[in-house]
Amino acid sequence: MIRGGCLLLLALLCGCSPPPPASLESSSLRLGALLQEGAAAQPFERAETVRAFRFPEDHGAHPTFRSEWWYVTANLSAADGRAFGVQFTIFRQALAPEPATPPNNPWASQQVYLAHFAISDVAAGEHTEAEWLSRAHPALAGVNGTPPVVRVGGWQLTFTESGFDVAATHADIAVELRFEAAKPVVAQGEGGLSRKSPGNASYYYSFPRLTVQGTLRSQNEAHLVTGLAWFDHEWSTSVLSDAQTGWDWFALHLHDGRDLMAFRLRRADGARDPFDHGVVVAADGAHTGLTHEDFTLTPVRWWADESGVRWPVTWHLDTGSERLVIHAAFDDQRMQTLISYWEGAVWISNEEGERLGEGYMELTGYAP
């Protein structure tokens, strides 16, 4: 066949119209809206009433809800005392309220998985993060089995009778960790129904204290590590209202055996959000809910990154009976991923500076 364009330059030029409009970066996922969906989400199931959790089934996915995440944060130390923080999170987002995986066409799944994995090397002051995005597909990502295995590519969280295992590798960071529940599951909010704004809630439970052991590789150096961890599993169809711009979340393990979780929802108008809440889990596993009237969280030191975004990295947590000072293990523990946020290891002291424990802090909605 002879095409008129033997002379490619002319053919090219003659055949061209002006270039199409600008690209639409990553818009298919609308990841920025991962946690903020409004009334349009009606076809999905919604968290509206208290329900009893059933395990191990509820460790798995709930594809009839729009969003879901499994969140592990751990404070670890090596035999030589070197401290590390580990974050391993898997998000699930449904693009349409359809069965997770049509049996005859795995490519047609409407489920998307996003995994975040980070290690904070406290001594080196280095935070290394990685993320992986995949559509649900039996060969690529998804949740299956009982107890469930939550997998995104080669990263996976495998539930066991008494906890779960986490395995992830990326370039020069890797973990292979076993998590054993040291306290029973805590149903957050009202028996697991965690209200975040009027009409918006999630189903939410936590393992407040897990003992951890395993291997960790950072800076291409392998370490045998042990420590404590917090685990959250939450699913919903809508969580935040339009008036809420982000949150500050803390999971703390105190040396006296208590574990404490508290979060502050930030509002665009600057007012205290009535849906702020938390939980204190005693050493024996008994837990007490905290409402917004029971605690205050106040940022006392800020760190500005190179683009000028200011992150609150030291906080006061007042519970009436005590004031805890929460210090970032080091300032720059940002997750520079599709969603930009700060998630990192912290240590806790009293006002006199006496060290009381370790934990994790998450700050969202600060970066544009």
Place this chain on the structure above:
Amino acid sequence: MTRLLTRSFLRFILRAPFSSVSVFLGVLLGVASVTGVHLLGAQVNASLDGLRPPHLERVTHVATRQDLDVHHYAELARRLQEGSLAGVVRLAPLMEGTLADGTRVVATDWLGGGAVGIAAGVRADVEVDLQAAVVRGFDGRAEVCEPLQVSGRTIPVIGTLPASELTDDAPTLFVDLGLGTSLLGVDQPLQAVLLEARSPTQQLADGLELLMPGMSAGLSPPALPLGDGWQVHDVQTELAGFGLARAVLFNVGALGSLSLLVAVLLMYQTCVIWLRRQRDILARLMDIGVPRAALAAGFLCALLLLGGLATAAGLLAGQGLAQALLAQLAVPTASALALTATVVIKALASGVLVCLFGGVVAWYFEWRPRHRRVRGAAWFTALAIAAASGWLLSRTDGLIGVFAVILLVAGLVCWMSLPLLDTGRRFTERLRGSLLVRLALREATWYSGDLALAVAALALALGVSIGVGLMVDSFRREFVAMLDTRLQADLYVTADTSVADAADWLAGQPGVRRVALYGDAEVRVEGQPVSVGYGAFDAAEARRYGYPRALAANEVLASERALQALQRSVGDVATVGGVPLTIVGSFPGFGDAGLRLLLSVDGAARLGFAIDYRRIGIAADDPSSLASALAARHPTWTITNQQIMRGTAIRVFDQTFLITEALTALAMIVAAVALFNALGGMRLNQQATSELLDVLGLNRVERLTIDFTRATTVGTVALLLALPLGLWLGWVLCSEVNPRAFGWRIDLTLAPAAFVTPLVSGAVAVLLAGVLGVPGERRGRLA
């Protein structure tokens, strides 16, 4: 002090208006050439970006393997996730297929691959939907936001891409894998994995592309080894037309730099003359303690001021040149070509380069200690450069290697002008005969230092003109020959639907001598996309492609590009769809950007193709009447008269090479200006002799004889250099540049016609430069 010296040099330059104007003109034309080519290339690149299929956005490599399935892809993805795929930042699986109605479906993972699959061709105000498609080639049947009916399904359209000669003609849907598998069937296998890799080589190519559009075509693509079983190709295998277009740009860009090179020679030559004339004053200034560096700085500042003005004018002239070339090529441009920061910086850098290089080198050679020339060493160095060029040519496989060799040889030719003039000098010393002729010859060769680079500039421009002319002439001959063999039918029909039913009707029409049906299929051979054409390949049909007999079912003809890409030769076996086929012949396929194989309909059936004829070639006694009848019967079919197609193809060919003609003409003008300037300077140097001859009674005819002989001598020396350069360049363009850039080889034909234009224009330039007097010459205002 520098300011004072700059003013002083500027005053001197302004008092030498003709050499100043010639330098101004040289820099202007050099910068205009570079700028014009850059703008032209940028326009083409912008168009290419607009045509790039969305699934290949930012993709750099394509990986395939035997029996590729999702587990292979998952394994690769896992390796990327673990960080063990060096350089790879993104990947996505690719699935392709054709629906029963002929619509092509190209499916990638719009989720896992991030923005790989969807970035281009999508309207920013339309939200991406996994059940939607970006479309191409639906000719107005698809509009953004309007759903499209395909295979009984309603598919929202979120982007449209224009069809072009560089892309497949078939209506194509670019979709997510979910929708793709729904359309093609869940059993459809994956064809490839698309990868985005970043490497220093890639970054270098991107940087060079910014600097000179098309430059990246000169680099060999970086290898990306994935391990056992994987075959990895550069993405250009998927974008064959784009690669060819960029190779054209590279060639045009290289040619556009020629004027700049000639302008450097002009600047050097003029600076030598200026410094020679200022030498006594400069020496006196040095004697009274003015530092040589300050003098040099003043001289260079004056040059830069002059060059800066010329650069600004060249920038605007380049914009006009690009606009004019595009208009001449009948190319619609959306708006005026923008002078971006890159263009301005590049133009400024070009102007500064010309001024500084010419000025600094001239200054250095003017003041360095004089050494006796060693002629033997000169010839030895020339031989060494020639040998190095040959070695480089044999050791490199990219375009940059060839152009490095061309640059080396061009430099060698420039450099040889001096020893050649010196040799001429020794020859003229022994000459007898007319005193005037001997005087003219001696003048032309005696002051070799004043004239050598002007001669070199002319030789360079003339040589390139001859070389390019030879290549274009040879290419045109082969192209026309290909048209004559290939376009044997009178009418050619293409359709979106099957044309098989029309064959019997056509055969029954009066005056119809032959009806040939053709079909096409897209396959991958060793991971590379190949277009397979099939039909009843009897002996007559096969002869159209230079093969003397009918094709057997296990035989195939391959385009030269296909042979090169698949690394096969005639006689080798290529496995297509698991079936081994013997390559029995090759054909040039000029203009066919992709890889093409041709086989008989039996062969197509053997490969499992669903035979679907979409094209017809018809030989008829009265093509016009038949075309009318056919159009009335099938109004949606495209019916082309082959003779019209032939004329169009040749016209397009000639139009395309207007660019090369314009660029070589520009270089020739700059060279003529350089020569005019050098000869003018020489005349001024000889003014005392001339006045003496006038006193002795030299008449106008005798004076003209001297000028004519001098110019002819200079022209002859330039020709002696230009002819071998031109012949060699013609050979390199045909035998090295064309195969490397486009995949086809051209037999060099030494047609006398190819020499006529360059030689005539060269002769005119020499004679005008040599014979034309310069106003004010006698008043001594000429530098």
